[in-house]
Amino acid sequence: MVQASTRQQIVNGMDDSPRGKLLSAAARLFRDQGFDRTTVRDIAREVGIQSGSLFHHFPTKEDILFAVMVEVIRFNTERLRAAIAGKADPAEQLRALIRAELQSIIGDTREAMSVLVYEWRCLTPGHQQETLALRAIYEQLWMDALEALRRAGRLQADAFITRRLITGMTSWSSNWFDAHGSLTIDQLTDIILDRVIGEHGA
Amino acid sequence: MVQASTRQQIVNGMDDSPRGKLLSAAARLFRDQGFDRTTVRDIAREVGIQSGSLFHHFPTKEDILFAVMVEVIRFNTERLRAAIAGKADPAEQLRALIRAELQSIIGDTREAMSVLVYEWRCLTPGHQQETLALRAIYEQLWMDALEALRRAGRLQADAFITRRLITGMTSWSSNWFDAHGSLTIDQLTDIILDRVIGEHGA
DNA sequence: CGCTACCAAGCAAGCGCTTGGTTTGTAAAG
DNA sequence: CTTTACAAACCAAGCGCTTGCTTGGTAGCG
Numbered sequence: 001m002v003q004a005s006t007r008q009q010i011v012n013g014m015d016d017s018p019r020g021k022l023l024s025a026a027a028r029l030f031r032d033q034g035f036d037r038t039t040v041r042d043i044a045r046e047v048g049i050q051s052g053s054l055f056h057h058f059p060t061k062e063d064i065l066f067a068v069m070v071e072v073i074r075f076n077t078e079r080l081r082a083a084i085a086g087k088a089d090p091a092e093q094l095r096a097l098i099r100a101e102l103q104s105i106i107g108d109t110r111e112a113m114s115v116l117v118y119e120w121r122c123l124t125p126g127h128q129q130e131t132l133a134l135r136a137i138y139e140q141l142w143m144d145a146l147e148a149l150r151r152a153g154r155l156q157a158d159a160f161i162t163r164r165l166i167t168g169m170t171s172w173s174s175n176w177f178d179a180h181g182s183l184t185i186d187q188l189t190d191i192i193l194d195r196v197i198g199e200h201g202a
Numbered sequence: 203m204v205q206a207s208t209r210q211q212i213v214n215g216m217d218d219s220p221r222g223k224l225l226s227a228a229a230r231l232f233r234d235q236g237f238d239r240t241t242v243r244d245i246a247r248e249v250g251i252q253s254g255s256l257f258h259h260f261p262t263k264e265d266i267l268f269a270v271m272v273e274v275i276r277f278n279t280e281r282l283r284a285a286i287a288g289k290a291d292p293a294e295q296l297r298a299l300i301r302a303e304l305q306s307i308i309g310d311t312r313e314a315m316s317v318l319v320y321e322w323r324c325l326t327p328g329h330q331q332e333t334l335a336l337r338a339i340y341e342q343l344w345m346d347a348l349e350a351l352r353r354a355g356r357l358q359a360d361a362f363i364t365r366r367l368i369t370g371m372t373s374w375s376s377n378w379f380d381a382h383g384s385l386t387i388d389q390l391t392d393i394i395l396d397r398v399i400g401e402h403g404a
Numbered sequence: 405c406g407c408t409a410c411c412a413a414g415c416a417a418g419c420g421c422t423t424g425g426t427t428t429g430t431a432a433a434g
Numbered sequence: 435c436t437t438t439a440c441a442a443a444c445c446a447a448g449c450g451c452t453t454g455c456t457t458g459g460t461a462g463c464g
Contacts, residue, residue, distance in 0.1 A: 018443080034323060036238030040420060053444045055421065118320060121236060161385070161393060164378050165371045172370030183363070191363060195397040220409080242454060254455075255410050263454065 027112040072112035090148040229314040237324040274314035292350040
């Protein structure tokens, strides 16, 4: 009993309701085994119920995947918003954005974020569209900061390409970053930031 | 008829033998639908045979995936070797490596490369080990060049971290690079190169 | 003759999901 | 404090279908 009973325990961006625990368990299984290799019996066993009982919470298995993705996008969009709130300097905004995204990918929501990247095509086309709309909001926060940085003369490269290179660097970090290693998230943040607004040659 | 009939047509790094065509078709299906969602009947239909006949070429479906990965790693390791052959300047070597890797990821072997990244965990543990051994050879070519760059005083950052950031930028490009767009592979190569050996602040 | 490549048919297992009924938590009514 | 009511959560069983793979036999070719 390490948590105060009056506070919610947030794991993978989900609360501790039956639904939240189910989604958190599903997120971990989806990441470890992939969506297709994870059976509804696996998920049920993980939360201690029968497989059929899952369908009182979600109409289909795919809806569980969709719910995981929606929750984690919403949670991390809020994290992004909070990170830049009150910061006027675009370079400081960018640092905050990189740090927040790394926190998403290799920190507390890492399991669900991995699912977001790797299990995208397991969604129905309709759910893909809905997810895209949510991601567009997230991406707009990035683009606003990068465009501001350009207007301030501190970014020479194209903002879209810059964002894509950052996405590559941050998302790939889930495959190698060791939370128990000597490199901290703050250090990695500065290294990546330096690749973006360091002094580059022509 | 753009290919001379006496020359092999290389697609996804595979030749035009029955086995090669089977692997190439499998690579495309695996990328489009994922390994698990692709049935042996899908693959068989694609090459125009019965599903059972696949098992005269490969003992299991997973062996097809493994063969795809082995072929594409071998092919692209050779491409990397050829790219740096005869180049003495480590910066030019690095440019050649980045260009070759982009060619793998968004060029002629893009389907099989995507499979390599996304379907990794569908391999048996034994096959994962074998694949890792092959990738280690590929990565060593990168590390040799980056360490040479460091010794030449043209790379301040840690070589391992640098390689990982490059891997992120190149591998993510498969998700956005448009072969028919205005940005060329050579231009992207220079942009990425600049993130690595541009003049960075402390 | 023998070898490679293939077909036609189908098996056993595992899959997502359904069904009908039971337990559990909650809260107003008596 | 007990009773009644009711919905949410869950169980036990299993259906219908798809899956990877097997089997026994055949066509074409040197």
